[in-house]
Amino acid sequence: MYDLIMLYKRYVDVETLISKEGRLKPLSIVWDNGVKYPIDRILEVRKAASQVGGCGILFRCRIQGQEKNLFYELNRWFIESSKP
Amino acid sequence: MKERVILHCDINHCYAQIEEMKVPSLRGVAMAVGGQEENRHGIILAKNDIAKKYNIITGESLREAYKKCPHLLVIHPHYEEYVYYTEKIKDIYREYSDHVESFGLDEAWIDCTDSALLFGSGEKIADEIQTRVLNEFGITISVGVSFNKIFAKLGSDMVKPAGLVVITKENYRSKIGSLPVEDLFYVGSATKSKLHELNIHTIGELADCDIQILKKQLGKMGETIYWFANGKDVSEVALSGTKVKAKSVSHGITASKDIKNLQEAKLIFSVLCEAVASSLREMGMRGGCLSIGYRTCDLKWYTRQCRLKESTDLSAEMIAEAMQLLQKNYDFHHPLRSLSVSMSKLESNLSFRQMSLFDEEKKAKTRKLEKTMDEIRSHYGFYKIQRCSMLLDKQLTSFDPKGEHVIYPGCMI
Numbered sequence: 001m002y003d004l005i006m007l008y009k010r011y012v013d014v015e016t017l018i019s020k021e022g023r024l025k026p027l028s029i030v031w032d033n034g035v036k037y038p039i040d041r042i043l044e045v046r047k048a049a050s051q052v053g054g055c056g057i058l059f060r061c062r063i064q065g066q067e068k069n070l071f072y073e074l075n076r077w078f079i080e081s082s083k084p
Numbered sequence: 085m086k087e088r089v090i091l092h093c094d095i096n097h098c099y100a101q102i103e104e105m106k107v108p109s110l111r112g113v114a115m116a117v118g119g120q121e122e123n124r125h126g127i128i129l130a131k132n133d134i135a136k137k138y139n140i141i142t143g144e145s146l147r148e149a150y151k152k153c154p155h156l157l158v159i160h161p162h163y164e165e166y167v168y169y170t171e172k173i174k175d176i177y178r179e180y181s182d183h184v185e186s187f188g189l190d191e192a193w194i195d196c197t198d199s200a201l202l203f204g205s206g207e208k209i210a211d212e213i214q215t216r217v218l219n220e221f222g223i224t225i226s227v228g229v230s231f232n233k234i235f236a237k238l239g240s241d242m243v244k245p246a247g248l249v250v251i252t253k254e255n256y257r258s259k260i261g262s263l264p265v266e267d268l269f270y271v272g273s274a275t276k277s278k279l280h281e282l283n284i285h286t287i288g289e290l291a292d293c294d295i296q297i298l299k300k301q302l303g304k305m306g307e308t309i310y311w312f313a314n315g316k317d318v319s320e321v322a323l324s325g326t327k328v329k330a331k332s333v334s335h336g337i338t339a340s341k342d343i344k345n346l347q348e349a350k351l352i353f354s355v356l357c358e359a360v361a362s363s364l365r366e367m368g369m370r371g372g373c374l375s376i377g378y379r380t381c382d383l384k385w386y387t388r389q390c391r392l393k394e395s396t397d398l399s400a401e402m403i404a405e406a407m408q409l410l411q412k413n414y415d416f417h418h419p420l421r422s423l424s425v426s427m428s429k430l431e432s433n434l435s436f437r438q439m440s441l442f443d444e445e446k447k448a449k450t451r452k453l454e455k456t457m458d459e460i461r462s463h464y465g466f467y468k469i470q471r472c473s474m475l476l477d478k479q480l481t482s483f484d485p486k487g488e489h490v491i492y493p494g495c496m497i
Contacts, residue, residue, distance in 0.1 A: 047219075047220040048219060049105060049220060049221050050222075052108065053108045054105070054106055055220065
């Protein structure tokens with residue numbers, strides 16, 4: 001069923017913690033209206049191509065009970081969003 | 085000697101696929117990556133599978149392509165991204181071996197002879213690399229696995245897209261014997277027609293013919309391709325990070341408007357020769373043979389060369405020679421479209437040379453001047469210092485051949 005939902009590529013602001021080893025850890029996604037969505041858990045990190053176009057480091061995250069794919073592409077973040 | 089395991093990986097229609105990866109909806113339309121028509125770089129650099137069905141060929145002009153497929157979507161190239169992504173993909177290759185030799189942006193040989201003990205057979209490694217590139221970058225590659233570089237490359241060309249062909253010592257005759265001879269590396273159109281005259285049409289026929297006849301007809305090259313066809317290519321895959329020593333240095337440009345006379349040609353030659361000279365000095369080399377290339381407006385390409393009296397790394401001398409060559413060989417019955425300058429017979433500028441009796445002082449002065457120009461340019465940018473004549477026609481001369489230095493396939497038409 002998941003594949004049937006139309007997904008859009010949407011660049012987002014992400015509050016990120018860069019560890020002293022240089023590792024990235026996204027903490028929360030900041031929506032255009034200023035609302036922050038904290039990332040509850042990072043389920044998986046790997047390199048991947050996105051079905052909405054582009055590729056980079058995929059952070060599979062749980063946000064408010066939902067699973068979201070958050071990508072770090074070159075130097076910015078995008079999510080596979082159900083809203084355009 | 086144990087049998088070598090060599091992979092050749094080829095990113096299928098590279099530029100187009102990277103564009104498709106970024107914007108997946110492009111996969112559904114006929115799309116091609118093409119140069120900018122306004123700058124007269126209007127040719128097809130790569131096309132996707134749908135565009136291929138319309139018989140669109142890499143290298144043809146956009147105008148011809150639109151005739152075949154009026155709704156073709158043409159995207160301007162994003163070279164920096166192509167360099168970035170292809171390099172990232174090669175990083176995957178480098179995880180499997182320290183011998184990875186690039187051949188252009190989109191192709192590379194990998195020598196897995198020793199890593200086969202760690203990662204499994206060549207076929208297994210090829211399959212793993214293919215899957216990883218697809219998962220991590222969403223890009224398909226064709227891989228050829230064989231015991232030498234030539235057959236590996238043939239293998240990767242055989243099945244597209246996402247092919248995996250294994251050519252072994254046992255099956256190479258049946259797999260590649262019937263392929264047309266021009267598929268073999270080093271066999272271009274001239275060699276092909278010579279071979280056809282000898283009634284050699286397939287790689288199998290080339291492998292079976294008499295080496296003496298080939299040698300007689302084609303010289304050294306005949307011998308080379310004979311050994312290639314018989315799977316006796318022993319060239320090694322270069323270690324990652326090493327560079328093949330340059331045999332020539334060249335720069336060329338398709339001008340933004342037609343070049344109608346010698347004066348205009350001189351302006352362009354000045355920019356190109358400066359770039360060649362500066363590259364030579366950077367490498368610590370001098371060139372002994374200068375060749376020029378020019379393309380007329382009816383797209384015919386000519387090259388002419390001459391041996392210099394004394395090898396040089398000075399642009400002033402090159403400009404004079406290039407102009408002489410052009411003047412001698414071309415009368416501008418058609419305007420020119422592209423020009424190029426190349427220096428070969430390179431030697432180190434530390435080697436001994438015969439000094440001339442009269443112009444040494446002048447030469448030293450010119451060298452000092454040109455070196456100073458190099459320094460100013462490297463500090464403050466290319467356009468900060470120029471010959472005064474460059475201002476005569478800014479449209480023709482405002483390009484920086486060295487800055488836009490990477491050779492992308494198909495750019496010089």
